[in-house]
Amino acid sequence: MGRTILLKMLLFFGIVFAFCTCGKRPVADLPTFHVDVKQRDSASCFFSGYSYVMLETNMECLLTDVDKIKVDSEKIAVLDRERILFYEHDTGRFIGKIDRLGKGHNEYLSIDDFIVRDSLVYVLSAMQHAILVYDVYGHPIKEIQLDAFYKHFDFWDEHRVFLSSDFGNDTYYNFVLFDLRTGTVLRRFDEFSQNESVFFNSFSSFSGRNNKELYVIHPFDYTIYTLTDTVFVPYCRFDFNTEETFDMGKSFAELSDQTRNKSVVKYLGNLIESDSVMYLTFDLFDSHGIGTYLYKRCGQQSYLIRINEDFISDFPYLSSPKGIHGNTLISVLSASTILDIEETYGLSFFRKKGLNKEDNHVIFFHKLE
Known part of the structure; x- marks a missing residue:
């Protein structure tokens, strides 16, 4: 009888072990891609063309310092100094804006991330521990309280979002699956032991997605991870032959100081996969x-x-992207910068279209090859 019980216990733990490790790829088996940072190739290897939208010019919608751009088939949404402005995708006509920075009712203390979905705008304010929902004209719809401090988010399905703490809250989990209807955390992923509380302006934990998974990343980590509503696993890794490196095992504050103005990649950017082609953006100081x-x-x-x-x-x-849409890099240039480019290189495309230095910015869409 004792032997029978022992065999049942071994079988039980074997099943549990198999379940817990299912879908996990050993780190040693990760596909690793080596990036030669000194390599240079023609832009024609990357892009098949580009289009643009000249944004409407009036005092209510002039852009100054663009942080992020998000688009869908109908709208262009631009985060500019703690306000979000909306323009028609095809014409650039100004639609409306969300400009509610403050401490009052239906106002936000910060815009750390935002998503436009189904004609609604979801604004994540880390300082408020809240997602505030508006329409594109700035009218408040509702406020959803969160359980902790989160810096970025992305939708998983119609009613659920993933929230990212960027190693910066007291739950000690990087990602949580959150139900917007009930205001509850459904599941937590990627536990960490040290609250870093160091953030980077251009960093986002959400690097991209495919039909089944989100791609997510960490600072000072060259691994891409995949995240679903059930698992968080390593996906692939990149190596860079930069002139300098950093010492792992230190805090983010120490690593940030160590890598200031150094030729190192502090974190990865956007990952885009289409058929058998992979694209990755990253920043590097040189x-x-x-x-x-x-x-x-x-x-x-x-x-x-x-x-x-x-x-x-x-x-x-072509300029540094402010967003990604499908297989398109989204960037923005001020009218004065465009006209300076044209004057320097003997171009006249936008000048002939009547663009003046006082006009609003132009959005560019560079299609990946």
Whole structure:
């Protein structure tokens, strides 16, 4: 009888172990892609063309310092100095804005992230521990209280979102699955032991997505992870042959100081996969300052370009992306910058369209090859 009980226990724990490890790829088996940061390739290896939208100019909707851009088939949403402005996708006509910075009712203390979905705008305010919902004209719809401090978020399905703490709250989990209807945390992922409380302006934990998973990342970590409503697992890894490196095992504050103005990649950017092609953006400090790089891998072949390093006649208005939509990089240039480019390189495209230096910005969509 004792032997029977022992066999049942061994079988039980074997099943539990198999369940817990199902879908997890050993770190040693991760696909690793080596990026030569000195490599340079033609922009034609990356882009098949571009389009643009000239935004309406009036005093109510002039842009100043753009942080993020998000688009859908109908709207362009621009985060600009703690306000979100909306323009028609095809015409650039101004639609409305959310400009409610403050401490009062239906106001937000900060915009740490935002999502436009089903004609509603979800604004994450980390300082308030809340998601505030508005329409595109700035009218408040509702406020959803969160259980802790979160910096970024992304929708998983119609009613559930993933929230990211960026190693910065007292739950000691990086990601939580949150139900917007009930205001409750459904599941927690990626436990950590030390609250870092160090954040980076251009960093987002959410790197991209495919039909089944979210791609997520960490600062000072070159691994891409996949996240679903059931698992969090490593997906692939990148190595960079930068001039300098950093010592793992230190706090984010120490690593931030150690890597200041150093030729290292502090964190990955957006990952885009289409068929057998992979694209990755990342920032790197070098002798020209901080630059955005675009890496491409197709089969066994890899390509790299540093955006804005040289003038590219086929893509004269290419600049560092402020957003991603499908397989398109979204960027923005002020009217004065565009006209300076045209004057410097003998172009006249936007000048002939009547663009003046006092006009509003122009949004560009560079389609990946």
